Amino acid sequence: MINVAVMGFGTVGSGVVELMATNHEKIAASAAAEIAVKYILDVRDFPDSPFADLVIHDFSIIENDPDVSIVVETIGGTGVALDFTRRALLAGKNVVTSNKELVAAHGHELLSIARERNLNYLFEASVGGGIPILRPISQCLAANEIEEIYGILNGTTNYILTRMYEGGAKFDDALREAQAKGYAEANPAADIEGRDTCRKICILSDLAFGRQIDPEQVPTRGITEVDAKDVAILAPARAVIKLIGRAVRTGKNCAAICVEPFVVMPTNQLNTVRDVFNGIVVRGNATGDTMFYGRGAGKLPTASAVVADVIDAAKHFRARKYVDWGDGGKDAVTPHELLKSRWYVRGGAEIADSMKLAEGAYITDGKYDAAEMEALAGPGAVKYRVLD
Amino acid sequence: MINVAVMGFGTVGSGVVELMATNHEKIAASAAAEIAVKYILDVRDFPDSPFADLVIHDFSIIENDPDVSIVVETIGGTGVALDFTRRALLAGKNVVTSNKELVAAHGHELLSIARERNLNYLFEASVGGGIPILRPISQCLAANEIEEIYGILNGTTNYILTRMYEGGAKFDDALREAQAKGYAEANPAADIEGRDTCRKICILSDLAFGRQIDPEQVPTRGITEVDAKDVAILAPARAVIKLIGRAVRTGKNCAAICVEPFVVMPTNQLNTVRDVFNGIVVRGNATGDTMFYGRGAGKLPTASAVVADVIDAAKHFRARKYVDWGDGGKDAVTPHELLKSRWYVRGGAEIADSMKLAEGAYITDGKYDAAEMEALAGPGAVKYRVLD
Numbered sequence: 001m002i003n004v005a006v007m008g009f010g011t012v013g014s015g016v017v018e019l020m021a022t023n024h025e026k027i028a029a030s031a032a033a034e035i036a037v038k039y040i041l042d043v044r045d046f047p048d049s050p051f052a053d054l055v056i057h058d059f060s061i062i063e064n065d066p067d068v069s070i071v072v073e074t075i076g077g078t079g080v081a082l083d084f085t086r087r088a089l090l091a092g093k094n095v096v097t098s099n100k101e102l103v104a105a106h107g108h109e110l111l112s113i114a115r116e117r118n119l120n121y122l123f124e125a126s127v128g129g130g131i132p133i134l135r136p137i138s139q140c141l142a143a144n145e146i147e148e149i150y151g152i153l154n155g156t157t158n159y160i161l162t163r164m165y166e167g168g169a170k171f172d173d174a175l176r177e178a179q180a181k182g183y184a185e186a187n188p189a190a191d192i193e194g195r196d197t198c199r200k201i202c203i204l205s206d207l208a209f210g211r212q213i214d215p216e217q218v219p220t221r222g223i224t225e226v227d228a229k230d231v232a233i234l235a236p237a238r239a240v241i242k243l244i245g246r247a248v249r250t251g252k253n254c255a256a257i258c259v260e261p262f263v264v265m266p267t268n269q270l271n272t273v274r275d276v277f278n279g280i281v282v283r284g285n286a287t288g289d290t291m292f293y294g295r296g297a298g299k300l301p302t303a304s305a306v307v308a309d310v311i312d313a314a315k316h317f318r319a320r321k322y323v324d325w326g327d328g329g330k331d332a333v334t335p336h337e338l339l340k341s342r343w344y345v346r347g348g349a350e351i352a353d354s355m356k357l358a359e360g361a362y363i364t365d366g367k368y369d370a371a372e373m374e375a376l377a378g379p380g381a382v383k384y385r386v387l388d
Numbered sequence: 389m390i391n392v393a394v395m396g397f398g399t400v401g402s403g404v405v406e407l408m409a410t411n412h413e414k415i416a417a418s419a420a421a422e423i424a425v426k427y428i429l430d431v432r433d434f435p436d437s438p439f440a441d442l443v444i445h446d447f448s449i450i451e452n453d454p455d456v457s458i459v460v461e462t463i464g465g466t467g468v469a470l471d472f473t474r475r476a477l478l479a480g481k482n483v484v485t486s487n488k489e490l491v492a493a494h495g496h497e498l499l500s501i502a503r504e505r506n507l508n509y510l511f512e513a514s515v516g517g518g519i520p521i522l523r524p525i526s527q528c529l530a531a532n533e534i535e536e537i538y539g540i541l542n543g544t545t546n547y548i549l550t551r552m553y554e555g556g557a558k559f560d561d562a563l564r565e566a567q568a569k570g571y572a573e574a575n576p577a578a579d580i581e582g583r584d585t586c587r588k589i590c591i592l593s594d595l596a597f598g599r600q601i602d603p604e605q606v607p608t609r610g611i612t613e614v615d616a617k618d619v620a621i622l623a624p625a626r627a628v629i630k631l632i633g634r635a636v637r638t639g640k641n642c643a644a645i646c647v648e649p650f651v652v653m654p655t656n657q658l659n660t661v662r663d664v665f666n667g668i669v670v671r672g673n674a675t676g677d678t679m680f681y682g683r684g685a686g687k688l689p690t691a692s693a694v695v696a697d698v699i700d701a702a703k704h705f706r707a708r709k710y711v712d713w714g715d716g717g718k719d720a721v722t723p724h725e726l727l728k729s730r731w732y733v734r735g736g737a738e739i740a741d742s743m744k745l746a747e748g749a750y751i752t753d754g755k756y757d758a759a760e761m762e763a764l765a766g767p768g769a770v771k772y773r774v775l776d
Binding site: 145 | 407408410411414415418419512518519520523524526527528529530531532533654657659660672673674675676677678679680681682683688689691692693695696698699700
């Protein structure tokens with residue numbers, strides 16, 4: 001019997017406990033062991049929950065119980081979650097989390113503690129929700145040098161942009177619709193300003209390129225300024241504006257990283273990733289492009305990824321997973337502005353050999369870096385990079 | 389130092405040896421160990437190859453060398469490949485393969501031998517080439533009951549169908565074009581008659597539903613009868629005919645399985661999987677739909693998957709991977725005909741509440757099983773199931 005403690009009984013945490021009950025038989029078969037939730041740690045009580053009698057309020061009970069070998073952290077944030085994760089690892093427990101903010105900010109430190117103690121710190125759920133992505137990168141593509149990773153990493157913004165494209169909605173209206181449907185929070189800043197996407201592309205970069213990237217190092221632009229006019233101009237070409245997190249290898253252990261709206265052409269697999277779905281493209285030097293698609297958020301999809309990590313931890317008490325990356329630093333990131341691409345331009349100077357979409361709106365034929373584009377189009381123009 | 393023997397120096401085998409040289413540093417870092425090719429077993433000599441001095445012709449050298457811990461089988465077929473795989477496992481060596489025919493026919497037996505000896509028998513490359521798919525199913529989706537798997541599993545047929553759709557080509561012309569480009573073999577029967585797809589959906593079913601499926605149990609229809617007329621009728625609705633391998637869970641450890649052309653609507657992620665690319669949708673009861681996309685064949689993509697398995701085997705000498713499934717039997721498969729779906733029909737009786745595409749050509753609104761469809765449309769009609 002393997003005993004698990006779940007810390008944080010919110011959406012994801014309660015999903016984990018429910019999924020372990022619903023799919024109990026399958027999970028036991030996958031792990032080749034019985035796995036049970038022994039404690040649920042939360043500041044609240046849940047008298048009406050069928051799991052009410054598992055609820056505790058004191059972390060030290062978990063910390064001091066030698067029967068607990070795996071701790072699930074679904075608290076979120078970098079406050080108490082960081083403290084409890086550190087202490088759980090120091091107490092010899094494997095830790096599984098969906099907390100992207102914590103992994104993006106403190107992954108290197110926590111992985112180092114885990115490595116020293118031969119424990120697992122796993123976080124498949126932190127990127128792409130239910131989509132298998134971190135394990136495929138670190139295991140299935142282990143024979144590849146990763147050249148580039150980019151993706152639609154945030155369901156809220158993708159829903160808003162889908163409504164603008166398919167429903168002709170303006171940004172503000174699409175945001176209100178997303179809030180009404182529960183896809184966007186009352187304070188949607190972290191999503192629409194790109195910070196959530198930024199944390200996720202940082203974690204993907206950490207894993208693919210081997211250095212801890214601080215989210216502060218990544219130029220991040222959200223979708224608040226995306227104009228329905230540009231969405232409409234691009235629509236006849238079936239080109240779609242998507243918020244993309246992107247990391248391109250530029251040398252050994254370094255990458256050019258950005259978060260910003262891109263124009264995604266119909267030739268690109270991300271073009272048809274709609275609604276709250278996520279899609280992530282990984283380019284390896286042997287595999288070429290692979291793409292991973294699915295629900296990037298939601299209670300059960302995210303819980304599914306957390307429980308898969310619990311199963312993996314249960315199977316690897318002796319043989320630690322080699323998920324790891326090195327320390328960060330200024331030289332881990334090179335300027336994304338220097339990368340060349342095609343561009344969508346509106347309201348700037350006319351650019352030779354471009355594909356005209358409407359009066360004053362073009363997609364360039366040649367590839368330019370950001371400074372070249374600024375010089376060509378002029379400073380006042382709307383400009384988005386194009387993904388073919 | 390971990391020593392590997394590569395058996396079969398054809399396209400994939402030579403790709404494995406080359407990739408291990410090219411990405412040597414990355415592979416050593418991923419495996420946390422040096423991995424070297426000690427022998428290349430082939431009936432031929434390769435005097436001009438930089439690896440000529442590794443070539444041997446006698447399997448017993450590998451079998452009797454205690455320094456060889458991992459054997460790569462890229463011979464293909466079920467003759468000598470089966471014999472050597474059995475003997476390698478019995479000699480205590482981990483085996484990695486890209487041989488879908490062997491895994492589909494003898495997976496249960498070989499996995500049983502591996503299990504008894506605490507060895508790994510791994511075959512990520514046997515389905516989807518360079519696309520991570522088997523490991524995501526068995527690990528990342530381990531907390532899910534898999535409800536359905538379907539996909540475009542063969543690049544040759546997808547190239548032909550793409551040319552018919554985008555280029556308006558007839559089947560015979562598209563096939564010749566594929567042969568000229570090296571995408572189809574001189575004898576393309578295994579591809580165009582669906583047998584290659586059948587082996588792959590069998591392996592996916594084995595893994596997802598836990599029983600060995602004999603390819604003979606799967607009703608298999610290729611693309612040789614796909615008429616350019618139907619492709620053209622469907623095109624304005626952006627609906628595409630694709631050869632699909634499909635397995636739907638119908639009970640504990642059993643599934644309805646088929647290989648046949650389906651009409652894939654633009655709402656489905658497989659609709660835009662073009663050319664020689666593959667795409668596989670996996671539906672779990674917690675994650676919902678996830679999709680995996682990439683190059684399903686080719687020297688380096690396939691080698692990438694083989695070498696990833698070599699790395700995984702190297703990391704799991706003590707802790708065996710839980711890739712496994714049970715014995716087969718008639719009750720492992722239920723009739724696919726009983727599944728209900730929408731249908732595309734041409735040349736049959738008119739069907740109420742259908743979407744008319746052209747004179748005499750419809751997509752039905754309601755869902756029908758095969759017998760109901762036969763009764764409604766009449767026996768002479770062209771009929772394809774629809775994937776929304």
